[in-house]
Amino acid sequence: MREEKTTPGKPVNAIARLSNETDARVVIVTNQACVGRQKLSPEIAAEIMQRVALRVEEAGGRLDAVYFATNGSDYVPPPGAVSARKPEPGLLLQAAHDFGPEIDLADSYMIGDMTTDIAAGKSADPRLTAVLVRTGFAGSDLRANAAPDHVCADISQAVDWIIARENRPE
Secondary structure (H helix, E strand, O other): OOOOOOOOOOHHHHHHHHHHHOOOOOEEEEEOHHHHOOOOOHHHHHHHHHHHHHHHHHOOOOOOEEEEEOOOOOOOOOOOOOOOOOOOOHHHHHHHHHHHHHOOHHHOEEEEOOHHHHHHHHHHOOOOEEEEEOOOOOOOOOOOOOOOOEEEOOHHHHHHHHHHHHOOOO
16 A cells, blocks of 8 residues: 555644745735734734744744734725735735745745635736645635635645645656
8 A cells, every 4th residue: 555645634744845845935824803803912813823833843844934914804905005814915915025036926826725715826916826725614615706726635735736746847
């Protein structure tokens, strides 16, 4: 029997593998409306994200950045501004701006379990490769009309797929 590389239930290990086996910048973008609703402080949300980064490091990988939107779905950005809350592309655009030429959105991947994740990626750049995972919401949120480029069982399988694509001979 062939041993599988995937480790379902271990997203931290998958992120560590992605950072080790590709040249990709690994960035998490997440909606945290609980902060805007004052159910969680910005400091606690930042601590949680720091713990995620620490777990990735403990697994031998790295997390280059974490961006989170704290506004609820009722937030309306000022005129001319792009909302950071997915399905809007603000967080991805900010990451691309912050990292400069290290992040080319057209040559990037967005992994998510919600249609809003897929829509955010495609709004940031239609050439971005959006991968839907069948964990969490598994795309059942139906909050955005966006089709993924690829579907995987979980983040570990998505990382396997990305690594295979990135490391294939040209």
